[in-house]
Amino acid sequence: xxxxxxxxxxxxxxxxxxxxxxxxxxxxxxxxxxxxxxxxxxxxxxxxxxxxxxxxxxxxxxxxxxxxxxxxxxxxxxxxxxxxxxxxxxxxxxxxxxxxxxxxxxxxxxxxxxxxxxx
Amino acid sequence: xxxxxxxxxxxxxxxxxxxxxxxxxxxxxxxxxxxxxxxxxxxxxxxxxxxxxxxxxxxxxxxxxxxxxxxxxxxxxxxxxxxxxxxxxxxxxxxxxxxxxxxxxxxxxxxxxxxxxxxxxxxxxxxxxxxxxxxxxxxxxxxxxxxxxxxxxxxxxxxxxxxxxxxxxxxxxxxxxxxxxxxxxxxxxxxxxxxxxxxxxxxxxxxxxxxxxxxxxxxxxxxxxxxxxxxxxxxxxxxxxxxxxxxxxxxxxxxxxxxxxxxxxxxxxxxxxxxxxxxxxxxxxxxxxxxxxxxxxxxxxxxxxxxxxxxxxxxxxxxxxxxxxxxxxxxxxxxxxxxxxxxxxxxxxxxxxxxxxxxxxxxxxxxxxxxxxxxxxxxxxxxxxxxxxxxxxxxxxxxxxxxxxxxxxxxxxxxxxxxxxxxxxxxxxxxxxxxxxxxxxxxxxxxxxxxxxxxxxxxxxxxxxxxxxxxxxxxxxxxxxxx
Numbered sequence: 001x002x003x004x005x006x007x008x009x010x011x012x013x014x015x016x017x018x019x020x021x022x023x024x025x026x027x028x029x030x031x032x033x034x035x036x037x038x039x040x041x042x043x044x045x046x047x048x049x050x051x052x053x054x055x056x057x058x059x060x061x062x063x064x065x066x067x068x069x070x071x072x073x074x075x076x077x078x079x080x081x082x083x084x085x086x087x088x089x090x091x092x093x094x095x096x097x098x099x100x101x102x103x104x105x106x107x108x109x110x111x112x113x114x115x116x117x118x119x
Numbered sequence: 120x121x122x123x124x125x126x127x128x129x130x131x132x133x134x135x136x137x138x139x140x141x142x143x144x145x146x147x148x149x150x151x152x153x154x155x156x157x158x159x160x161x162x163x164x165x166x167x168x169x170x171x172x173x174x175x176x177x178x179x180x181x182x183x184x185x186x187x188x189x190x191x192x193x194x195x196x197x198x199x200x201x202x203x204x205x206x207x208x209x210x211x212x213x214x215x216x217x218x219x220x221x222x223x224x225x226x227x228x229x230x231x232x233x234x235x236x237x238x239x240x241x242x243x244x245x246x247x248x249x250x251x252x253x254x255x256x257x258x259x260x261x262x263x264x265x266x267x268x269x270x271x272x273x274x275x276x277x278x279x280x281x282x283x284x285x286x287x288x289x290x291x292x293x294x295x296x297x298x299x300x301x302x303x304x305x306x307x308x309x310x311x312x313x314x315x316x317x318x319x320x321x322x323x324x325x326x327x328x329x330x331x332x333x334x335x336x337x338x339x340x341x342x343x344x345x346x347x348x349x350x351x352x353x354x355x356x357x358x359x360x361x362x363x364x365x366x367x368x369x370x371x372x373x374x375x376x377x378x379x380x381x382x383x384x385x386x387x388x389x390x391x392x393x394x395x396x397x398x399x400x401x402x403x404x405x406x407x408x409x410x411x412x413x414x415x416x417x418x419x420x421x422x423x424x425x426x427x428x429x430x431x432x433x434x435x436x437x438x439x440x441x442x443x444x445x446x447x448x449x450x451x452x453x454x455x456x457x458x459x460x461x462x463x464x465x466x467x468x469x470x471x472x473x474x475x476x477x478x479x480x481x482x483x484x485x486x487x488x489x490x491x492x493x494x495x496x497x498x499x500x501x502x503x504x505x506x507x508x509x510x511x512x513x514x515x516x517x518x519x520x521x522x523x524x525x526x527x528x529x530x531x532x533x534x535x536x537x538x539x540x541x542x543x544x545x546x547x548x549x550x551x552x553x554x555x556x557x558x559x560x561x562x563x564x565x566x567x568x569x570x571x572x573x574x575x576x577x578x579x580x581x582x583x584x585x586x587x588x589x590x591x592x593x594x595x596x597x598x599x600x601x602x
Contacts, residue, residue, distance in 0.1 A: 010579065027442050034131070065131045082579035086571075088427035092197045099130060101338045102196055103269070106420060110442045113427065118574035 001041045002074040004060065010081035011046070011058040017083070017115045018055050024114040028053030031107050036066035039074040068100035068108060083116035133340040134272065136347045141276035143332035143352035145409035147325070148282060148359070149226055150233045151472060153383040153403070155324045156364045157376055158472050163318035164373070165299075168364040171315070175322025176357040179329070181515055183349035184505040185486045186330045190345050191502035192493065194336040197424070205496060206489040210556050213430060215485060216421075217552035218545075222478045223418040224451065226328070228458035229471040230410045231256050234403055235459075237381040241400050253459050260411035261452040264419065267441035269412055278408050285402045286383070287359045293366035293390035300369075317529050320522035323483075324476035325360045326353050330486075331417060342502040366390070380468060415451060422447035429567035430560055469532065473541035477527035480519045481545075487515030 002010075018024060028050070035048040047063040049056045072080075072095060079085040080096075088109055090096040098105050134142070156168070163171040193201040199219070203212035235252035239245075263269075329352045332345060339345050367382060370389045376382055383403060387395030423444035426435035439445040462468050490505060491512035505511060527542030 006582070013578070023440075027438065027440050031442075065129070067131050069130065078579060082577075084577050084579050086427065086429075088424055089429070091195075092200055092424060092428055094193065094195065094197070094201050097195065099337050101132065102335065102416070102420060105196070105337065106423070107442055109427065110438055113436065113438065116574075117433075118570045 001039075002078040003042070004044055006078050007039075007044065007046065007074060007081075008058075008060075010078045011048075014081040014083075015055045015058060018111055021115055024111060025053045027110065027114065028107065033067040033104060033107075034064045035108070036062050036069045037077065038069065038071040039077060040071050041073045041075075044074060066100075068098065068104050070096065070098050070108070072096040080112065083112065087112050130338065130340075132338070134335055134338045134344060135340050136344050136351070138272050138276050139332055139335065139339060139344050139348035140351045140355070141279040142272075142335060142413075143329045143348045144283060144355050145275060145279035146331045146413050147327060147329035147352065147356055148279070148406065149230050149328075149410045150237075150383075150403050150406045151226060151229045151475070152325050152356075152360070153363070153381070154233065154469065155321055155472055155476075156360060156367060157379070157382050158321040158324075158469060158476075159318050159364060160368060160373075161377060162314045162321065165368045166365060168318070168368060169361045171318035171322045172325065172357060172360050172364060174319050175325065176353055178319070178323060178518065179326040179353045180350065181511060182326075182330065182483050182486065183346075183353060184503075184511070185483070185490050185515060186333055187346040187349050187503040188490055188501055188505045188508070189486060189493070190333040190336055190349075191342055192497060192499065194339075194342055194345070196334040196337060196420075198333055198336065202489045202493060203485065206492040207485070213425075213560070214549070214552045214556045215482075217555065218549050219478065219482055220418055220421055221548050221552075222328070222475050223414045224454050224458060225471050225475050226410060227257075227260075227414045227418075227451070227455040228462065229468065229475075230407055231260075231455060232459045232462050232468060233380060234407050237384055237400055237403050240381055240384060241396060250460065250463050253463065254456065256407060256411075257452050257456050257459070260407075260415060261448060263411075264415045264448045265439060265441070265443055265445055267443050269416060275409065275412065278405050282402050282405050282409075283355055283359045285398065287362055289387060289390055289395060289398055290359075290362040290366040292395075293370045293386055294362065296370055296390060298370040298389075314535075316521060316525045320480060320525040320529075321472070321476055322360075323480060323522060324472060324526070326356055327475060327479040329353055329356070331413070334417060346503050415448060418451055419444050419447040422450070429564045430556075432563060433567065433570075467540075470540055470544070473526050473529050474544050477523050477541055477545055478548075480522035480526060484516050484519035484523060487512045487519060491516070 029052050031053050032051045035050065037046050037048065039045070044060070045062050046058060046060050048058050049064070072090065076085070076090060076096060080087050080090075087096060091098065091109075098108070159168045159171050189202045190198055195201065200212055200216055203215055207215075231253045234256060235249045236246070238252045239249035330349065332348050332352070336342070336345050363386070367376060367386055371382065371385045375385060379385055381403070383399040384396050387397070387399035389395070391398065422431060422435050425431040426433055426447070435447050435450070436444060437446045462471065490508055494508055524542075527545060528537045528539065529541065530536040530538035
């Protein structure tokens with residue numbers, strides 16, 4: 001399992017990758033959401049605040065009312081944020097659980113797909 | 120941490136029972152359902168149709184119980200893949216899901232055809248112009264999808280309840296008119312035992328696709344919301360379909376009914392003249408909002424996910440600047456237009472009803488099998504447990520398999536004959552899906568894996584072995600990944 005430091009590094013890299021991708025920013029320009037994440041193995045939690053497609057903050061713990069809640073293992077989160085795994089494959093195998101509208105789930109995956117199309 | 124988890128369990132926007140019920144009923148009640156009622160009347164004339172629709176309701180409530188249990192185990196949009204995969208294997212699950220998804224195309228094509236024909240009829244245009252309307256409707260639906268426009272949940276509920284209430288009210292008005300007396304309500308076997316089975320099988324089709332509400336499980340306020348919707352939506356459809364069938368039998372002469380593409384317009388005219396016809400035309404067009412919104416959305420996202428997973432060519436996952444999988448949406452539109460054109464040219468629109476009804480019955484039989492198998496293989500607690508699951512699942516497998524054959528072998532134009540056409544179409548669809556999964560998909564997957572491996576090395580930094588060993592001390596190796 002991954003500790004918070006590893007998750008933090010992964011999130012930092014993910015944030016830079018997202019925010020520096022012009023195509024993704026244009027695609028998600030109308031997407032402002034609060035995402036809550038839960039590590040099922042470590043009970044770590046963190047929040048991601050997205051405003052007009054830009055990731056503004058990824059604080060530890062849960063902050064605000066979520067539009068989406070994602071639950072999986074800390075290892076899966078790390079690999080996902082580093083772009084080393086395809087989140088759809090994990091989702092379709094029931095290894096990533098999501099609560100939220102289908103549209104938001106799609107938008108969330110679109111981030112990974114646009115940054116790492118061949119992951 | 121449990122408290123933190125509980126605190127975040129409430130989403131800002133979640134779906135309640137009324138909205139989920141509207142979604143379920145809206146997915147089920149399409150323009151093709153008006154023709155479905157005519158198919159029931161062909162096998163169970165007059166008031167007997169109401170009995171067939173009532174028996175259909177009882178069977179659909181069993182289906183609601185089956186899907187409630189399965190949805191409770193796998194409350195996700197990918198649920199069907201997961202429970203089919205665990206019960207019958209992943210490749211079979213994929214082949215079944217691909218076949219199942221073709222019903223979406225059939226319903227989109229059928230609705231485009233039926234609405235186009237209805238609009239053309241009311242405007243007194245030559246029937247050849249109907250295809251122009253079909254193309255316009257599909258074009259508008261495609262453009263709206265590509266632009267990322269979709270019905271908001273509240274609007275979708277209003278549309279669904281308007282269609283159901285509007286159809287019921289006009290039907291009641293029609294019943295108040297002097298017409299053919301409704302007699303022999305219980306002569307379900309009047310045209311022979313097999314005819315009764317076919318009538319009930321077509322009655323099942325009226326409720327078909329109501330179970331797709333399970334794909335919204337991730338946005339439901341609680342798991343029970345989906346269960347309630349699964350039981351309430353069929354009740355609403357039962358009431359509307361029953362009064363509609365009775366009013367048709369009461370007011371529209373049988374010979375007119377069985378040759379018509381728009382029985383609802385005939386009923387509207389018979390009940391309230393031009394006003395009634397326009398009333399029913401408006402409701403028919405409204406059904407398209409649900410069909411096109413729900414159908415395009417469900418099918419295109421399924422195609423996108425399959426492409427992202429590496430099971431379909433990657434082009435199907437291409438996104439436009441609205442984050443819409445545009446290749447998937449355009450492909451759906453083209454295939455629907457082609458199917459609608461074939462139906463338009465051949466006049467075999469009732470075949471779509473038979474094919475759709477048979478595929479749904481087959482899926483219900485498989486759902487029964489899944490409940491039976493997963494009761495043994497998956498011992499996790501379920502939010503909803505079907506009472507007497509083993510005997511009811513076995514009953515479901517037998518009954519729905521019989522209905523699969525009954526509708527698959529029906530002759531849509533002659534209730535006294537059998538026809539292999541519907542089951543032959545299903546066999547072609549199933550064979551195509553199976554061949555794709557067995558022969559083509561492994562190659563597609565291998566290319567996706569090769570691309571992934573060649574694209575770039577792993578990005579996640581390696582941790583020193585001492586750190587990893589220290590962290591995993593006492594870990595049982597399972598990774599705690601059972602989510």
